[in-house]
Amino acid sequence: MTSGPVLASAHDLELVALAATGGRPAFGELVRRHGSSVRGLMRRMGADHAMADDLAQDAFLAAFEQIGDFRGEGTFQAWVKRIAARLYVKRWRREARADLMAEQAGEESDTPAGAGEGGAVSRIDLDEALQGLAPAERICVSLCYGAGLSHAEAAAALNAPLGTVKSHVKRGLDKLRRRLSPDGDGGQQRQVHG
């Protein structure tokens, strides 16, 4: 059995190889390393804290089941993020919010998910900026720039036309650019929130 300090210093790919032979301590080390990133992505996509943790757990469990499929072409973290992002989209669609893809295009979100909730060591401006996007824009932008999906992959995951996804991404990017620019909305928000 490989000990804790050895696992802590092992490379992700070594841990993946150990986990592929059923090594749960090695997989635990991977969860320790990348759990926050996956949970953070779920929150940025719009999940509240409990749902984000739930989905991230499911994603890691699915990753353990499918670990033989991981070929090391990208990073382990990116791979799990893609799994988690698809799980989030599945749940989002199941909860009949998929119609928001069409209805709320271009609208600003008035009720940011997770606004004011703590839990992270430090806040990142991106979190605030994302809360200003419509849900569909937020999901599309997060899928493409947070989970690394192509527009086509995001469209397939959302079961939406490619053109619609591209529109949401473009509108989302425009809003984020304005909010994240030094003299944009984000700058004003940062002053307000200190």
Next chain:
Amino acid sequence: MAEASFEGRLERMFAETPAMRDADLFTLQVVDKLDRGWTARRLLIGVMGAAGGVIGSAQILGSGVIGHIQALSAQSNAYLLQHVSQAIPQGLLPAGVALNGQVIWMAAALAVVAAGLGLARGIREI
């Protein structure tokens, strides 16, 4: 150019997730779920194996296959004695050991074990 630059910046911002305060608790929860899943799976496999074993044994015993095997064994013993005893040179067997079906089967089993050990040793050397 500015668009690509902003997209790159956005990807970097997405990648910069701060460590969560309860990261260790989250890890424990995932590992605990994994362990529970494995325990449940092992139990399920064990129960299914035991049930399958019981059903299989009952089927084998009920089909009278034991009697068939005994009959086949007796036939094969007679066949082996007839043919193998002619092929083995005189004096090869230790004194006091009579050549019969049991001795032949035992020798065959020992040969299989020896071949298995040799194979295992060979794999280890490779």
